[in-house]
Amino acid sequence: MNQISARLGRRLFTTSLVAGALTLGLRLPPARAASGAPVPAGASELGLWVIVQQDDTVIVRIARSEMGQGTLTGLAQLVADEMDADWAHIRTELLDTTDNYNARHAWGDMATNGSRGIRTSQDYVRRGGATARAMLIQAAAQSWGVPSEECSAANSVVTHGKTGRTSRYGELAAEAAQLAVPTTVALKTQAQWTLIGKPVKRLDTRPKLDGSHVFGLDVQLPGLLCAAIAQCPVFGGKLKSFDATAVRAMPGVRHVLQVDEQSVAVVADKFYFAKTALAALPIVWEEGEHAQVSSATIAAELAQGLSAKDAAIGNQKGDVDAAFAAAARVIEADYATPFLNHATLEPMNATALYTEAAAGARVELWIGTQNSDDALLTAATAAGIKPDAVKINRVNLGGGFGRRNRIDVPRLATLIARQLPGIPVKMIFTREEDMQHCYFRPVTQGRMRAALDADGRVTALAARISGQSVLATTRPQALKNGTDPTAFEGLEAAPFGYKSIPSLRIDYAMRNTHVPVGTWRGVNANQNAFFTESFIDEIAHATGRDPLALRRDLLADSPKHLAVLNAAAERAGYGRPLPQGRFHGVAQFSSYDSFTAAVAEIELSATGEITIHRITAAIDCGYAVNPDQINAQIEGSFVYGLGAALFSENTIENGRIAQSNFHDYPVMRLASAPKKVDSIIMPSGGFWGGVGEPTIAVAAPAVLNAIHAASGKRIRSLPVKDQLSHQA
Amino acid sequence: MITLHVNGTAHQIDAPPETPLLWALREWVGLTGTKYGCGIAQCGACSVHIDGQVMRSCQLPIGDLGQVKITTIEGLSPDASHPVQRAWLAHEVPQCGYCQSGQIMAAVSLLASTPKPTDAQIDEAMTNICRCGTYGRIRAAIHAAAGEG
Ligand code: FES
Ligand code: FES
Numbered sequence: 001m002n003q004i005s006a007r008l009g010r011r012l013f014t015t016s017l018v019a020g021a022l023t024l025g026l027r028l029p030p031a032r033a034a035s036g037a038p039v040p041a042g043a044s045e046l047g048l049w050v051i052v053q054q055d056d057t058v059i060v061r062i063a064r065s066e067m068g069q070g071t072l073t074g075l076a077q078l079v080a081d082e083m084d085a086d087w088a089h090i091r092t093e094l095l096d097t098t099d100n101y102n103a104r105h106a107w108g109d110m111a112t113n114g115s116r117g118i119r120t121s122q123d124y125v126r127r128g129g130a131t132a133r134a135m136l137i138q139a140a141a142q143s144w145g146v147p148s149e150e151c152s153a154a155n156s157v158v159t160h161g162k163t164g165r166t167s168r169y170g171e172l173a174a175e176a177a178q179l180a181v182p183t184t185v186a187l188k189t190q191a192q193w194t195l196i197g198k199p200v201k202r203l204d205t206r207p208k209l210d211g212s213h214v215f216g217l218d219v220q221l222p223g224l225l226c227a228a229i230a231q232c233p234v235f236g237g238k239l240k241s242f243d244a245t246a247v248r249a250m251p252g253v254r255h256v257l258q259v260d261e262q263s264v265a266v267v268a269d270k271f272y273f274a275k276t277a278l279a280a281l282p283i284v285w286e287e288g289e290h291a292q293v294s295s296a297t298i299a300a301e302l303a304q305g306l307s308a309k310d311a312a313i314g315n316q317k318g319d320v321d322a323a324f325a326a327a328a329r330v331i332e333a334d335y336a337t338p339f340l341n342h343a344t345l346e347p348m349n350a351t352a353l354y355t356e357a358a359a360g361a362r363v364e365l366w367i368g369t370q371n372s373d374d375a376l377l378t379a380a381t382a383a384g385i386k387p388d389a390v391k392i393n394r395v396n397l398g399g400g401f402g403r404r405n406r407i408d409v410p411r412l413a414t415l416i417a418r419q420l421p422g423i424p425v426k427m428i429f430t431r432e433e434d435m436q437h438c439y440f441r442p443v444t445q446g447r448m449r450a451a452l453d454a455d456g457r458v459t460a461l462a463a464r465i466s467g468q469s470v471l472a473t474t475r476p477q478a479l480k481n482g483t484d485p486t487a488f489e490g491l492e493a494a495p496f497g498y499k500s501i502p503s504l505r506i507d508y509a510m511r512n513t514h515v516p517v518g519t520w521r522g523v524n525a526n527q528n529a530f531f532t533e534s535f536i537d538e539i540a541h542a543t544g545r546d547p548l549a550l551r552r553d554l555l556a557d558s559p560k561h562l563a564v565l566n567a568a569a570e571r572a573g574y575g576r577p578l579p580q581g582r583f584h585g586v587a588q589f590s591s592y593d594s595f596t597a598a599v600a601e602i603e604l605s606a607t608g609e610i611t612i613h614r615i616t617a618a619i620d621c622g623y624a625v626n627p628d629q630i631n632a633q634i635e636g637s638f639v640y641g642l643g644a645a646l647f648s649e650n651t652i653e654n655g656r657i658a659q660s661n662f663h664d665y666p667v668m669r670l671a672s673a674p675k676k677v678d679s680i681i682m683p684s685g686g687f688w689g690g691v692g693e694p695t696i697a698v699a700a701p702a703v704l705n706a707i708h709a710a711s712g713k714r715i716r717s718l719p720v721k722d723q724l725s726h727q728a
Numbered sequence: 729m730i731t732l733h734v735n736g737t738a739h740q741i742d743a744p745p746e747t748p749l750l751w752a753l754r755e756w757v758g759l760t761g762t763k764y765g766c767g768i769a770q771c772g773a774c775s776v777h778i779d780g781q782v783m784r785s786c787q788l789p790i791g792d793l794g795q796v797k798i799t800t801i802e803g804l805s806p807d808a809s810h811p812v813q814r815a816w817l818a819h820e821v822p823q824c825g826y827c828q829s830g831q832i833m834a835a836v837s838l839l840a841s842t843p844k845p846t847d848a849q850i851d852e853a854m855t856n857i858c859r860c861g862t863y864g865r866i867r868a869a870i871h872a873a874a875g876e877g
Contacts, residue, residue: 068824068860201820208825209813211761211801215826218760251744272751345765345773345826345859398826399859431766636823639861662770662857671851673863
């Protein structure tokens with residue numbers, strides 16, 4: 001234990017701290033709290049999350065990552081509200097990853113994924129705000145010689161009601177910091193919230209308007225060199241040889257380095273020189289055993305999984321086999337989804353500096369990451385040093401969508417820097433490298449079957465998922481009984497809404513490929529919602545039911561699912577006449593502890609061009625911290641999800657990704673985006689659901705169901721691409 | 729040495745003439761508001777103004793530029809006060825913000841040639857990629873900025 005954590009061990013952590021579940025029953029001696037994180041001169045730290053300056057500025061520490069989703073502002077709202085701080089004087093500061101590591105994660109988990117940024121930290125950050133408030137009130141009460149209970153706080157001012165005396169937070173902070181941090185604090189009731197639930201403006205917009213927001217790609221340091229990297233295009237293959245002499249004399253080139261077993265980098269004065277020389281570098285790859293794999297061979301493996309005997313059960317009730325045996329009619333359909341790159345607009349990059357000193361080697365990283373905890377550990381491992389000898393400078397992320405959870409980038413950057421002690425090196429993936437080397441959304445197929453009785457009622461539903469496991473790539477130690485429980489995302493007993501179906505079996509045949517896969521915004525809920533919500537529509541059409549009416553029946557025992565569905569349908573005017581040529585499609589799904597539904601209103605041209613006139617989306621996320629940022633996440637989810645559904649796919653040829661850039665990996669642009677996204681935010685209270693990902697699940701099926709309504713064409717394999725173009 | 733006129737200042741650039749303007753701006757001039765997204769004129773993250781006209785700088789070799797006046801996001805206004813920047817702020821357009829330099833430069837150019845663009849004209853002019861999906865707000869902010877002008 002180093003000094004800081006030893007001190008914390010004595011002072012702060014008298015109660016046990018479980019990673020990710022911070023108990024704020026901290027008992028502090030009546031001395032100044034010192035968490036180990038820095039405090040500006042003249043400012044006072046009040047508990048773990050808040051620093052108050054003499055000029056009344058309140059600095060809220062932020063542990064999670066901001067990648068555009070608005071979490072930074074939302075977290076500050078939570079703290080400021082419980083603290084009764086004046087929103088006009090709120091600032092944020094990104095918590096240092098090493099400080100958190102040294103304090104044994106006193107500030108909780110920093111990983112920002114699974115739509116957890118707010119919902120899993122809301123309790124302890126709100127307590128952090130309430131703690132600071134209690135200390136400020138107590139400081140004021142003591143200075144006035146009155147009981148704390150007679151004092152109140154609002155807008156960063158403490159008031160003693162009886163005498164009308166007031167004191168500003170900035171005046172009180174130094175005194176407050178001398179007090180014991182309270183062991184228990186009461187949180188406000190929802191009715192007392194003043195900031196939570198308000199569409200306050202984001203705190204981080206201004207620098208995004210004039211080019212001053214510093215992303216990883218923009219990091220500048222004295223003596224900085226830049227690296228362009230090439231990894232073996234066939235996953236699992238190796239670097240056999242490269243001819244550095246061919247490029248050494250090119251402009252700006254300083255070094256040509258083997259990075260690890262499968263990659264080589266050119267390091268140059270400028271990235272332009274590095275990538276130009278890398279493109280000219282003769283490289284021989286040892287492509288290995290996967291060089292013959294193609295999308296077709298993968299599809300055949302997955303198709304085999306659709307009927308394989310062996311599959312892991314994720315959700316089961318009733319006697320499905322008996323129901324199918326007794327069925328008057330069986331409906332069946334197979335679906336397929338491709339690999340997908342996240343294609344964050346800022347390509348992967350990180351800057352690393354490795355230094356050697358008598359006290360031991362150190363690594364400093366500048367990286368936009370969704371997971372600075374893992375980046376810290378990764379850099380330490382790659383450099384062969386202790387984690388507390390790593391410093392992470394958390395720079396802004398040009399999009400995340402799950403891609404920046406992964407540790408390949410901090411690892412590669414550290415491995416390059418380690419070979420060049422004392423020189424900061426910025427490693428950037430070209431777009432082509434970024435497109436080829438990702439942790440892709442997994443390729444998946446689904447076989448849906450429904451048993452119907454003589455009246456067309458659904459007596460059983462069977463879903464077989466066959467596809468690649470995210471966990472098997474990202475956290476193989478988390479596999480359970482050799483399979484991936486997250487494959488069932490949204491179809492597990494709790495979130496699965498169609499509880500009126502008497503018997504049910506949802507199972508999974510894991511079929512892993514050599515392609516690395518990962519968390520892609522919405523993760524497995526995307527595929528599962530596409531399979532299920534398309535198939536419910538198929539059942540409706542096969543039985544002559546209205547798709548909305550059928551869903552309402554099957555969701556009769558799922559009031560929250562039903563509520564969002566009804567809200568979206570009503571706002572969209574579902575069932576009422578639409579303008580000539582326009583059609584509705586509907587979908588609902590629950591994931592990340594939120595409930596979502598959408599109605600798409602679309603038009604197909606004679607040549608099969610789709611116009612998405614309007615999306616009406618409803619979400620129940622329990623509590624809505626910032627409705628405008630929830631709107632933004634819903635708008636973004638539809639663009640991201642529909643771009644994928646309509647246009648994007650990564651295919652495999654000769655063991656490698658066949659696409660290289662946005663010309664062959666088309667994404668949604670403004671002209672093809674929904675003309676209008678109408679969001680209904682309907683927090684029903686009592687739980688904290690996610691926001692960044694849940695609505696993406698309904699994007700594809702709502703539009704695909706509308707396409708069916710418009711054309712009679714059922715799209716079962718994504719992306720849609722030119723499947724509608726023969727319509728003319 | 730190649731001379732580039734960027735945001736009203738002449739810069740002597742010691743880079744090969746085939747260097748794309750994008751990299752000259754980012755790595756020689758030191759203006760990093762102009763972003764790299766694709767390098768092949770697909771995404772628009774690198775959009776700048778060449779004599780007032782929006783262009784994708786990743787496809788412009790500096791040796792071909794001559795005396796043109798280059799404006800980058802940093803040169804649009806001293807204090808983010810350009811009507812388009814103000815509209816972007818009012819509509820809270822940015823999410824991650826990475827594409828927004830390019831989006832703003834494209835919108836300014838559109839409004840210069842078409843002061844009151846229709847939705848169809850916006851569709852046609854605004855072809856830059858935003859992965860965060862801010863297109864709806866971009867459209868609304870352009871209409872708002874047009875109303876102001
Ligand atoms: S970087 Fe120039 S258009 Fe993408
Ligand atoms: S705001 Fe993130 S790419 Fe546009």
